[in-house]
Amino acid sequence: MSSRSDVADWRTGSVRQCASLCDTCIYHPGNRAHLAPGRVQEITQAAIEAKGHVVCHTTIGIPTPAICAGFARHPIGAARSLALRLVRAGAARLQLITPPKGH
Structure with a gap:
């Protein structure tokens, strides 16, 4: 996985996750992101099948991408995400971040 989308910082043993939904999060009610x-x-579904996660779009391309708060709230997504499972198992620490504005 490239560093541009890696939500884990293995030097600190942490996994970054947005603490809240960003303003245009795809998991807000309605269609703020204007998706099909x-x-x-x-x-x-693709993230669940890959045992992965959805990266918050406002953190893509910055040095510290984070798991989308909306995906982290999804009961199946949160249960299947390898990164979030590592946090629950105590192998990594959850680092909550505030999503950047303006993306």
């Missing part, structure tokens, strides 16, 4: 119908479900 069914796209959120496709994104979520």
Whole structure:
């Protein structure tokens, strides 16, 4: 995984996650991100199947990308995400971040 999308900082033993939904989060009710119908479900299902996560779009391309707070709230997504499972198992520490503005 490239450092641009790696939500883990193995030097500190932490996994970054947004503490709250960003203003245009795909998991807000409605369609603030103007995605095609069914796209959120496709994104979520692909992450679940890969045992991965959805990176908050406002953190893509910055040095500290983070798991989307909306995905982290998804009961199946949170249960299947390897990064979040490592946190629950105590192998990594959860680092909550405030999503950047303006993306």
